[in-house]
Amino acid sequence: MGTALITGASSGIGAAFAEVLAQRGMNVVLVARSEDRLQQLADTLESKHGIRADVIVQDLTKPEAAAAVFETVKSLGVEIDLLINNAGFGDYGAFCDRPRQKQLDMIQLNIGALVDLTHHFLPQMQQRKSGSILNIASIAGFQPMPYLSIYAATKAFVLSFSEALWAENQDKGVHVMAVCPGPTESSFFEAADFPQTLASGGQSLVPAPVVVQEALQALEQKQSNVVTGGIGNQIMVNASRFLPRPTLVNGIAKLFRPKATSNP
Ligand SMILES: NC(=O)c1ccc[n+]([C@@H]2O[C@H](COP(=O)([O-])OP(=O)(O)OC[C@H]3O[C@@H](n4cnc5c(N)ncnc54)[C@H](OP(=O)(O)O)[C@@H]3O)[C@@H](O)[C@H]2O)c1
Secondary structure (H helix, E strand, O other): OOEEEEEOOOOHHHHHHHHHHHHOOOEEEEEEOOHHHHHHHHHHHHHHHOOOEEEEEOOOOOOOHHHHHHHHHHHHOOOOOEEEEOOOOOOOOOHHHOOHHHHHHHHHHHHHHHHHHHHHHHHHHHHHOOOEEEEEOOHHHHOOOOOOHHHHHHHHHHHHHHHHHHHHOHHHOOEEEEEEOOOEOOOHHHHOOOOHHHHOOOOOOEOHHHHHHHHHHHHHOOOOEEEOOOHHHHHHHHHHHHOOHHHHHHHHHHHHOOHHHOOO
C-alpha cells in the first residue's frame, strides 16, 4: 500500500488522514512540532493497524525544514507515495491589528513549506511515474476574505499552485490535487483566535474524517480539486461567479468584521 507523509499530523485533519490511511494498510510518516502527540498517534496506529509509523518532529516555518524532512525520510529508508501538505494555520482580525511575525510564519508554513516539500518529493514521483500529492487549501481560497486576509490569500495560492501542477503532471503518472474543506472540527479556530460564533457561520462543523473520506474519493477519481463538506461550501465557492467582486468582498467584511471595530 506504500507510505504517506502527512504534515500537521498531530491533530485535526492531518491526524484523521493518518488514521484513515493506516486503517487502509498504508505506512505513515507523521510530521509536526508536538513530539508527544505524534509519538502517541504513531504507537496507536502501529498497534491498531499493524503498519509502520515514523515520526519527524519539525517546525515547518524554519527555512531549512523541508530539506531536513527530506533527508530524514531518506535516512529512514522509505519512499513517499503520497505527500499530504496539510500543516497550516489561520489568523483572525484586521491586518494591521495582528502580529506581524505570526502573519509571516503563516505564509512560510501555508505556502513556503508546502512548495519546498513538493519540490523535494515530486521529482522522485515523476521518475517513478507514480505518486500523489494532496495540498490542503480551503474554501477560503476562492475569494478574498477581509479579517482573514493573509490566510485566504495563502489558500488561493495553494489552490492555484495545485491545479497548475495537476495539469503539468497528468502525463507523468503523478496526481496533484487541492483539497478545499469548509469549517471542520479541529484546533484550527483556537489557533486562529477565531470567535466561536463565527467559526461555522451557524452550521455545525464537519468532522475531520468526513473531509478525509471525501478527499480520498476525489483522489481516486483524479480530480484537480475537491470542495468537501456539502452544499453550503459549494455555494460559497461559486459565489464569486455570480456576484460582482466588490459586493462579495464587502459582504464578507460585514460578516467577519470584529465586534470591537464594527461600524454603528
Ligand atoms: N478546520 C477548518 O475549518 C479548516 C478549513 C479549511 C482548511 N483547513 C486547513 O486544514 C489544515 C489542517 O488544519 P486543521 O483544521 O486540522 O487544524 P489543526 O487541528 O490546528 O491542525 C494544524 C496542524 O498543523 C501543525 N502545525 C502548525 N504549525 C506548524 C509548524 N510551524 N510546523 C509544523 N506543523 C505545524 C499542527 O501541529 P503542531 O502544533 O504539533 O506543530 C497541527 O498538526 C490547515 O492547512 C488548515 O488551513 C482547515
